[in-house]
Amino acid sequence: MMDKMIFGRYVPAESVIHRMDPRSKLVLIFLFVCIVFLANNLLTYGLLTVYTFFMIALSKVPIRFIYTGLKPVLLLVIFTLFLHLFLTKEGEVLFRFGWITIYEEGLRQGIFISLRFFLLILMTSILTLTTTPIEITDGLESLLNPLNKVKFPVHELALMMSISLRFIPTLMQETDKIMKAQTARGADFTSGPIKERIKTIIPLLIPLFVSSFKRAEELAVAMESRGYRGGEGRTKYRQLNWGLKDTAMLAMLAALALVLFLLRT
Amino acid sequence: MDISLQNVEYRYQVNTPFERPAIKDVSIDIPSGTFLAIIGHTGSGKSTVLQHLNALLKPTEGQVVIGERKIIPEKKQKNLKEIRQRVGIVFQFPEHQLFEETVEKDICFGPMNFGVSEEEAKKRARAAIGQVGLPEEILSKSPFDLSGGQMRRVAIAGVLAMEPDVIVLDEPTAGLDPRGRKEIMDMFYSLHGTRGLSTVLVTHSMEDASRYADQIVIMHNGEVYKKGTPKEIFSSPEGLLKLGLDVPEVVRFQLKMEKSLNIRLSKTCLTMDELTDEIAAVMKRGTAT
Ligand SMILES: Nc1ncnc2c1ncn2[C@@H]1O[C@H](COP(=O)(O)OP(=O)(O)OP(=O)(O)O)[C@@H](O)[C@H]1O
Numbered sequence: 001m002m003d004k005m006i007f008g009r010y011v012p013a014e015s016v017i018h019r020m021d022p023r024s025k026l027v028l029i030f031l032f033v034c035i036v037f038l039a040n041n042l043l044t045y046g047l048l049t050v051y052t053f054f055m056i057a058l059s060k061v062p063i064r065f066i067y068t069g070l071k072p073v074l075l076l077v078i079f080t081l082f083l084h085l086f087l088t089k090e091g092e093v094l095f096r097f098g099w100i101t102i103y104e105e106g107l108r109q110g111i112f113i114s115l116r117f118f119l120l121i122l123m124t125s126i127l128t129l130t131t132t133p134i135e136i137t138d139g140l141e142s143l144l145n146p147l148n149k150v151k152f153p154v155h156e157l158a159l160m161m162s163i164s165l166r167f168i169p170t171l172m173q174e175t176d177k178i179m180k181a182q183t184a185r186g187a188d189f190t191s192g193p194i195k196e197r198i199k200t201i202i203p204l205l206i207p208l209f210v211s212s213f214k215r216a217e218e219l220a221v222a223m224e225s226r227g228y229r230g231g232e233g234r235t236k237y238r239q240l241n242w243g244l245k246d247t248a249m250l251a252m253l254a255a256l257a258l259v260l261f262l263l264r265t
Numbered sequence: 266m267d268i269s270l271q272n273v274e275y276r277y278q279v280n281t282p283f284e285r286p287a288i289k290d291v292s293i294d295i296p297s298g299t300f301l302a303i304i305g306h307t308g309s310g311k312s313t314v315l316q317h318l319n320a321l322l323k324p325t326e327g328q329v330v331i332g333e334r335k336i337i338p339e340k341k342q343k344n345l346k347e348i349r350q351r352v353g354i355v356f357q358f359p360e361h362q363l364f365e366e367t368v369e370k371d372i373c374f375g376p377m378n379f380g381v382s383e384e385e386a387k388k389r390a391r392a393a394i395g396q397v398g399l400p401e402e403i404l405s406k407s408p409f410d411l412s413g414g415q416m417r418r419v420a421i422a423g424v425l426a427m428e429p430d431v432i433v434l435d436e437p438t439a440g441l442d443p444r445g446r447k448e449i450m451d452m453f454y455s456l457h458g459t460r461g462l463s464t465v466l467v468t469h470s471m472e473d474a475s476r477y478a479d480q481i482v483i484m485h486n487g488e489v490y491k492k493g494t495p496k497e498i499f500s501s502p503e504g505l506l507k508l509g510l511d512v513p514e515v516v517r518f519q520l521k522m523e524k525s526l527n528i529r530l531s532k533t534c535l536t537m538d539e540l541t542d543e544i545a546a547v548m549k550r551g552t553a554t
């Protein structure tokens with residue numbers, strides 16, 4: 001049941017996006033998050049959508065995989081849509097049915113905001129699907145490096161991040177395993193009243209916590225015994241390489257931003 | 266309860282780029298009362314097979330028949346509790362599944378999920394803790410204060426207390442000391458006899474497989490490579506050795522002896538007694554066949 005999760009998962013493939021410098025990918029995502037807010041009409045949203053799907057195509061991650069992985073999130077998107085549909089009371093009335101009244105503005109905002117939400121999720125998934133956690137951390141560490149001057153613990157933060165990213169899949173597997181073991185002992189995670197189901201969480205959570213703490217301790221010992229003592233003077237095995245494609249990708253995004261700026265109303 | 270796997274295939278992570286069959290075309294019959302051992306390299310699909318035995322996994326191809334229930338890919342299954350109660354699985358490293366405040370409560374978790382009263386569950390807990398060779402005082406302790414080996418036994422007791430008809434063991438003795446291993450295996454074997462259970466054992470120990478099992482299945486790359494009685498399996502050990510799997514020590518000794526003395530005994534011996542009798546017979550006759 002945990003098989004389908006795609007967060008924190010890396011899908012190996014040969015693609016431009018895979019080969020981009022993690023720094024440029026991070027910058028790209030960050031800028032994309034800002035640019036999304038430029039769109040405010042059909043045309044601009046259309047352009048953003050096209051751009052997003054173009055990026056997915058470039059990444060060569062099978063769209064079916066993304067679709068199945070994002071299904072649960074899709075529910076949230078649809079929920080956002082309905083929230084706006086029912087709660088926004090501006091513009092003309094589109095139709096009335098019993099106590100439900102749908103306003104034009106509600107429909108518009110509902111569609112746009114859920115689309116915006118959806119595109120953001122898609123783009124960030126492309127980042128995590130095409131970049132190994134280690135690359136992301138390396139990129140982030142390098143981007144944040146200037147903050148070292150103000151005594152911000154960049155290296156520690158990056159390390160913390162890479163460790164947590166590294167253990168997400170492990171935790172998922174562990175959850176799956178313990179769920180199966182307790183199911184075999186008659187626990188029921190999938191049906192029954194909510195009150196009962198909350199109770200079945202305990203046999204799952206406690207073993208998970210116990211093993212996580214144990215794992216954290218073991219990791220700390222293993223790191224110390226291999227002589228780890230913080231980031232100072234530590235050289236890097238993986239070197240980051242900013243290439244032409246990185247500049248080109250950012251330039252493309254800049255062009256998109258410009259067009260959006262010109263076409264927005 | 267009879268269990269039978271018919272041409273079972275299972276794929277993990279369907280619809281993802283990682284999809285591939287973990288087991289394919291696996292057919293195994295486990296009539297009531299059988300002691301079946303499954304052997305195979307790490308990653309050969311043993312644990313995946315086991316999870317079909319109580320419908321934790323639904324085959325993606327083929328079918329699994331558990332008692333009267335038929336598990337097929339197309340149909341969503343409901344009310345699997347009865348199956349789960351009748352087929353108890355002891356997972357690899359079962360100590361990871363402990364969660365209660367006390368050992369007693371943890372052992373009672375299974376039975377009570379299946380509708381056994383608290384009183385009865387406690388009675389079973391006391392019986393089970395004795396079966397796995399732990400003192401009764403341990404029942405009031407926290408499972409997290411125990412040693413690894415004790416935790417393992419408690420987890421096993423938790424499955425025994427469910428009083429299943431079929432007991433499925435995934436390397437139950439991995440990581441235990443030699444005496445502990447023997448104790449646990451002997452316990453399962455005597456339970457198998459006295460309660461008339463079916464037992465399915467995944468093991469890396471050829472000794473255990475040849476000593477306890479009536480039937481052996483060898484898995485290789487997700488497929489059944491060979492199945493038969495221990496005698497059948499170990500009497501032509503070449504295939505096993507080619508896969509890089511071991512044979513029991515007695516068989517290995519016999520093979521070496523036959524080779525260096527350039528003789529052949531009349532049969533493959535699985536126990537030390539059998540082998541000594543055979544050797545004695547040969548010496549009496551003066552020649553081997
Ligand atoms: N949850 C899972 N998701 C994806 N693939 C899996 C999962 N569990 C097992 N596999 C894959 O299925 C194959 C068979 O695994 P399985 O655990 O059944 O092997 P095993 O014979 O029990 O090995 P071991 O002796 O190490 O326990 C392996 O290739 C493994 O990578």
Ligand SMILES: [Mg+2]
Nearest residue numbers: 311312357435
């Ligand atoms: Mg296994």
